[in-house]
Amino acid sequence: MSQDAAHPTGDPGGDPGAGPARGPGGARPDDIGTAWNRPPGGTAEARERDSWVSGGVTFAGVLMLCSGVLSALQGISAIARDDVFVRTGAYAYALDLTGWGWIHLIIGVLLAVTGGGLLKGMAWARIAGICFAALSLVAQFLFLPYAVFWPITMIAIDLFVIWALLSRQEGAG
Numbered sequence: 718m719s720q721d722a723a724h725p726t727g728d729p730g731g732d733p734g735a736g737p738a739r740g741p742g743g744a745r746p747d748d749i750g751t752a753w754n755r756p757p758g759g760t761a762e763a764r765e766r767d768s769w770v771s772g773g774v775t776f777a778g779v780l781m782l783c784s785g786v787l788s789a790l791q792g793i794s795a796i797a798r799d800d801v802f803v804r805t806g807a808y809a810y811a812l813d814l815t816g817w818g819w820i821h822l823i824i825g826v827l828l829a830v831t832g833g834g835l836l837k838g839m840a841w842a843r844i845a846g847i848c849f850a851a852l853s854l855v856a857q858f859l860f861l862p863y864a865v866f867w868p869i870t871m872i873a874i875d876l877f878v879i880w881a882l883l884s885r886q887e888g889a890g
Contacts, residue, residue, distance in 0.1 A: 785829030
């Protein structure tokens, strides 16, 4: 069997046993259209999705930073004056308002630090952000008797943060 029959794209001027000619990067001409021929960043759709998710992670970092500061302020106001928040009814998870203030202050500081870490691209901040946003979500749910609309808003923000951090692929931005 001749080389041309075995390898129709072989290099006729080269070594007959060497096989087909290889192009830049060791690619064979008959490999055109395969995975090696894709652009380094992937397809345009994949790059657009990755940039959108990466933008969501950046936005999640900004939201964590802002919600952390606001939670800390919420905690400080609950610690400083017990009459700032008024209990709206009986609730199974009754806790002294000063205790809630300390909880919100600590969670707020953790959220703000983690949000700053996300904005700086720290590797630890993604997992910590998911954990602290979930913790904030539970704390805001338990704080519903003291303020109704603010915890609901914070729960929605925490859900977005968790979604954005979980949607990010390992290799993405």
